Amino acid sequence: MSETVSVRNNTLPIVMICVLFFVFGCVTWANSTWIQFFKLSFSLTDTQSFLVTFSSYIAFFFLALPSSVILKKLGFKNGIVMGLFVLALGSLLFIPAARLQSFSLFLIGIFIQGSALALLQTAANPYMTIIGPIESAAKRISMAGICNKFAGIIVPLIMGTLFLANASTIEEQITSAGTDMERVRHVGELLGRVNTPSVVLAVFFSLLAFIFIKVKLPDVEEENEVIDSNSEKTLSKTSLFHYPHLFLGALCIFLYVGAEVMAGDIIGVYGKRLGLSADISTYLTSLTLTAMLVGYIVGIIAIPKYISQQKALYVCAVLGIVFSILAYLLPGFPSIVFIALLGLANSLMWPAIFPLGIQGLGKFTKIGSAVMIMGISGGAIWPLFYGFLSETLHLNFQLAYFIAVIPCYLYILFFALKGHKIGLKES
Structure with a gap:
């Protein structure tokens, strides 16, 4: 029988999961730089460059459920070790992709990394959720989120310096090449420029895998985690389909991640469309992630002492609606500022949506978490939808952005007010 984590001995597991969330940030928030880097290298349209986010996030749709099976067979820690080694493999694939100048091979490497993240997140998110009281799950996930968003702040700065230094000059050289x-x-x-960083990342992920092999992490018994006070009601449910709030939560994750990627990864393209140079726009993602970091700090302080995770989700959804409207109405740099401030609106959404979506699942927590993780694939669809609106339908890019994100925040508002309670016994 696995050892149940108690409040007294959960410090090390939380620290290790926070390290994982930092890794998640390093990989996922690299996409903002990859979009502009590949667009410059291969002379891509905006929509074509958004295949970066598609390749990264679509892996969650296909790999989340298989990841739950892998975790059941291998266990939590071995699953993490496997995921980290797969991350290293995806990083190394960038080297032959660079030598062959193959955008397709780069996308395969990014898909492999996304597959690894699907496995890692399927393990890490429920672990952080049920390692303590469900009422404070958003607070714990906010702690991990700080590590994720800190990585999101520094990675675009580092990668922008490594890969997009003198981007405007290089863009002119490639465009004006005579032959x-x-x-x-x-x-x-x-x-x-990708060769050395790819090797460094592969070594880092591999070393972290060996650390997880050596460190003892207690398991949690999600099968015994019954959130409903009426245990007979919970035990009477024999299928995931008896929990409609889970699927409403997965849809909420789908739309939230779409909105988050639009604010984080697409802001650089948005800035260029407003006339910023490539040398400046490559660093805009760090502004969005800084705003998210501020929100996570607020979450740690306020949840659940001053505000419930449901109320925090409601406030963030309202902010998302307001900031989206202002980004559409305002011209120039103020519009970019409000796109960045969407990071603040998005900050407490994941920490609130995830525990609300899997609350009361009992023995279905692990498979339910995989369903929630599938929702991350929203990050694959929304940038392409935006590209379709702006480049195929030729809508004004600010209007296209507004049309893309406003339904996301409206649905998140619904989930915060009512959706998370559907199918659950009213207290």
Whole structure:
């Protein structure tokens, strides 16, 4: 029988999961730089460059449920170790992709990394949720979120410096290249910048895997985690489909991640459309993530002492609606500021949605968590939807952005007010 984690001995597990969330941030928030880097290297349209986020996030749709099976067979810790080694493999694939100047091979590497993150997140999120009282789950996930968003702040800065230094000059060189051979040479020099960082990341992920092998982490018995006070009611439910709030929560995650990716990964493209140079726009993601970090700190202080996670989700949804409207109405740099401030609106959504979605699942917690993780695939769809609106339908890009994100925040508001209670016994 697995050892149940108590409040007294959960410090080490929380620290280790926070390290994992930092890794998640390093990988996922690299997408904002990859979008602009590949757009420059391969002369892509906005929509084509958004295949980066598609490749990264669509993996969650296909791998989340298989990940729950893998975790059941291997166990929590071994699943994490496997995920970290797969992350290393995906990083190393960038080296031949750069040498072959193959955008498709880069996308395969990003998909492999996304598959690893699906496994890691399927393990980490429920673990952090049920390692303590469900009422304070948003607070614990906020702690992990700080690590994630801190990585999101520094990674675009580091990657922008490594990969997009003198981006405007390079863009001019590639565009004005007189021959195909000259253009290939410029692109090769640019893509060659990924080699050393890819090796460093692969080594880092592998070393972290060995640390997890050595560290003893207690398991949690989600089968015994019954949130409803009426245990007979919970035990009478024999299928996931008896929990409609779970699927409403998965849809909420789907829309939330779509909105988060739009604010974090797409802000650089948005800034360029407003006339900012490539040298500046590559760092805009750090502004969004800084706003998110502020929100996570507020969450740690306020949840659940001053505000419930349901109320926090309601407030964040309202802020998302207000900031989206202002970003659409205002011109120039103020519009960019409110896109960045969407990071503040998004900050407490994941920490609130996830525990609300899996509350009361009892023995179905692990598979229910995998269903929730599938919702991360929203990050694959929403940038392409935005690209379709702005480039295929030729809508004004600010209007296209507004049309893309406002339904997300409206649904999140519904979930905060009513959706999370549907199917649950009213207290």
